[in-house]
Amino acid sequence: MPAPANVHADRPDRPAHFARHIRAVAPGLLLTGTIAAAATALHGLPGAADLSPMLLAIVIGIAGHNLVGTPAWAVPGVKVSLRRVLRFAIILLGLQLTTAQLIEVGGEGLAIIAATLLATFSFTVWLGRRLGVDRKLAELIAAGTSICGASAIIATNTVTRADDEDVAYGIACVTVFGSAAMIALPLLAGPLGLDARTFGLWTGASIHEIAQVVAASFQAGHDAGEFGTIAKLSRVAMLAPLVIGLGLLARARLRHAPGSAGHAAPPMPWFVLGFLAMIGVNHVVAIPSGVKSQIVALTTFLLAMALAAMGLETDLRKLAARGLRPALLGLAAALFVASFSLTLIKLTGWHG
Numbered sequence: 001m002p003a004p005a006n007v008h009a010d011r012p013d014r015p016a017h018f019a020r021h022i023r024a025v026a027p028g029l030l031l032t033g034t035i036a037a038a039a040t041a042l043h044g045l046p047g048a049a050d051l052s053p054m055l056l057a058i059v060i061g062i063a064g065h066n067l068v069g070t071p072a073w074a075v076p077g078v079k080v081s082l083r084r085v086l087r088f089a090i091i092l093l094g095l096q097l098t099t100a101q102l103i104e105v106g107g108e109g110l111a112i113i114a115a116t117l118l119a120t121f122s123f124t125v126w127l128g129r130r131l132g133v134d135r136k137l138a139e140l141i142a143a144g145t146s147i148c149g150a151s152a153i154i155a156t157n158t159v160t161r162a163d164d165e166d167v168a169y170g171i172a173c174v175t176v177f178g179s180a181a182m183i184a185l186p187l188l189a190g191p192l193g194l195d196a197r198t199f200g201l202w203t204g205a206s207i208h209e210i211a212q213v214v215a216a217s218f219q220a221g222h223d224a225g226e227f228g229t230i231a232k233l234s235r236v237a238m239l240a241p242l243v244i245g246l247g248l249l250a251r252a253r254l255r256h257a258p259g260s261a262g263h264a265a266p267p268m269p270w271f272v273l274g275f276l277a278m279i280g281v282n283h284v285v286a287i288p289s290g291v292k293s294q295i296v297a298l299t300t301f302l303l304a305m306a307l308a309a310m311g312l313e314t315d316l317r318k319l320a321a322r323g324l325r326p327a328l329l330g331l332a333a334a335l336f337v338a339s340f341s342l343t344l345i346k347l348t349g350w351h352g
Contacts, residue, residue, distance in 0.1 A: 035308035058179060065311060087274075091271055093214070121242070137169060151239075153167060172314065177333075178209050201228070204235060209310070
């Protein structure tokens, strides 16, 4: 008996859908790639060697977005660069690390990271109440500052249920103040007498976004960059329990409210697992130095693409759209996380 005519009718559409997706994201990917290439070229100029391509890429992106505007045709590819390209680059970073280096963070280093996270989140929510900032917006800024920037805000909003304007404001806050920290902290490493690993721990425990940590920590050398990345990813791994805890609190608040039974499961930052898997691969497989150097160059370029995308989505005017108090909260939280983590590092005498 012949099969019905429509059994496989959807299959021819799949290649067409994929082709449409590629056409949609290609212009934005080309734009972020061009900015990354320009940043790489600028990095090679005299006097710019101390500025990483990643830092230069986000500066170019921010300038382009706020002076000219990000064209609509580039938006889909910019979003892919900011999310998928960034996470793939972080996974590749794992090939530059070994399990022995992970152990170097140690229990004391992890305790500093965890204490900083909890103190920053609590301080930000408390100060938000004192400043009269809406609780949901304060929680988003707290999560973005204490854990991992925009991705933490998006994950936290699965249980906070803030509106789109709050999410946009929170992302603008952590991007701008995280970018400021990315520029400021490397300038303070020398005056504060921080060695490479201590500076790496400080950046990993205090700067908002993963890409910002990478850009800042590598300013102090390869060892600082590797350690900053490890510290930051250890911090990212704490996102899931925090979101679960916020979900439990949200459920308790809405227990007697009608229609409040639904509860979204917190997402798992899957790229952290990929990062750890690549560390395991690097521990087991001896990668030739020539191949590894190419991987390092590719990883840096992909991170520059991601930071270019971050700049192209950073609208400085959003900080003024909801008044000054949430912006002050974001600034205070950024100053708190940097000073609190540095104080713990100094008090414990941590050196890695």
